[in-house]
Amino acid sequence: MIGLPKTTEFNKRIPKQKFYENMDISPALKKVFVEQVRSIYWKNKIAASTTNLAAGTDVTELEVLEVRLRSPVPDASLLRQIDKEIPYHILFLLEYQGKYQAWIGYKEAAASGTNAFKVNGYYHTAWLPEDELPLKVEGLSVDKVYENFVRQIAGDTLKTADAGETLKESVARSEQKQQLEKQIATLQAKIRKEKQLNKQMQMNTELKKLKKELEVL
Template identity: 70%
Template sequence: MLGLPKTTEFNKRISKQKFYENLTVTPAIKRVFIDQIKVIYWRNKIAATTVNLAPGETVTEIEVFEIKLNSSQLDAAVLKQIDKELPYHILFLLEYEGRYQAWMAYKEEAGSGTNAFKVGTYYHTDWMPEDELPLKLDGLNIDKVYENFVRQIAGDVLQTNNEESLKESVERDEKRKQLQKQIDSLQAKVRKEKQLNKQVQLNVELKRLRKELEDIL
């Protein structure tokens, strides 16, 4: 898939039952596996052993999972559960009626002495034909390939002119979302507030938050 080298191809069908029997899943997540997912394929393995790239320091390999859906909706909690428990980075390709979305999370080791991972924000593309997905194998090592996959999927929200790390870009995006949520909430309060002095106070705070948002963009 995605024009990846043949040396990366795995193309193994994985039973949904294997996932929800071997992962720590709640009854609700098990129901998502049963109701929303048709079939799962392990399509590719991107690693120093399968492509002519240097090993990564934090990313040892990237697995490409194709998940065929019963509808265009999938509860992202099921992706997060898979990501948390499998000890490698995963590029999810969701398929429904011949169109695809690419999903990938910012993911790092939990640091608990286990193989568990801390899974952060998910980014995804719109639905589109597979050959239009904005993904290409780019980088000199597996760390960089992973970083570029996440940035390619996220699009403009993680683009930067600075030499910031992927983690810094993700943290900046999280801060942006948090500030925008606060701004939206304050704007609603201003519209409802009848007292002029309280409106003034709220607008001062609103101006401060807008300036903070502008500074991180």
Template identity: 65%
Template structure:
């Protein structure tokens, strides 16, 4: 497999795509996206202490690798979110379209103690790459660390360390990235307002606010 996992992890089982949308709660619109956009789903690998020499994690028990062959791009992310909801483990998705691949994963954490429900947060993905150029390293001593490293590898620059270079947890990195994205949206919207504003005093007020937002973004 392209991401260089040991043979012991190989599963290679085809999953009928209707398994993900036969749930009564799936909307007709989402069902239609599954039918139109997805060609076939393979469960390629199972990464777990039983298949690789890794210690169990506190939060991550298994990581599944799903290859999803597409009929069209871009894929509606609600499809991946539905798969993540149906599978009570952490998932790395390898999307394939016309011979190119993208790796996707979401920050996913248990929604409560003692159950198998997960809260699925932000999705990250690589660029579209030829199969031989998509590389993900199995890195870490336990399942939690391996999962964190997969998320960081797939997210790339989006989850790089803080401006101050201080260590932070994966959850802290995700929250910081979300804050950066929100600030960037505010900055873009404010810049458009400034360009349309005719009154000089209003322009000056908005420029002051723009400078503050830009500083806050730079400091994150």
């Protein structure tokens, strides 16, 4: 799958019940597992032990999970629950009627210093035939392969002209950009509704400031 060497193949089916039985999850999330997921397969393990890659500092293993769906509208809370239960970085390949979406989260160790991880958000491709997924194993370490998968899937969202920018910095910049875009949209809506000219002028001044900040990003 996606051109990974045979040494990485795992091909183990994971009962979906493992992700919601005996766990404190909401009835709504359990319903997502039951109704949306047909099956989950642990397809590959990318690590120094299964490839000729150098061991990663932040990413010790990168697991490839194939989640076969009953619906073409995946729920990110489903992936977040799986990510929460597996203490490794994960590349999700979602399958529906022979087409695939690649999903990956920016996953990093929690500040608590435990084995816990937090996922800031997910990036994903459109539905594509498997051989058209924009995924290539690039890099000399597991860290770099993971970073390149994130950037390949995110596409323009994490595109940067600064070659020295780390993945963490790219993600933080992207999140800041999204936040500014939301603020701009909210302010533009307020300006359209505002009847008083002086308040419109004040908000327009703030709008220009936000747009300038967005241009810098």
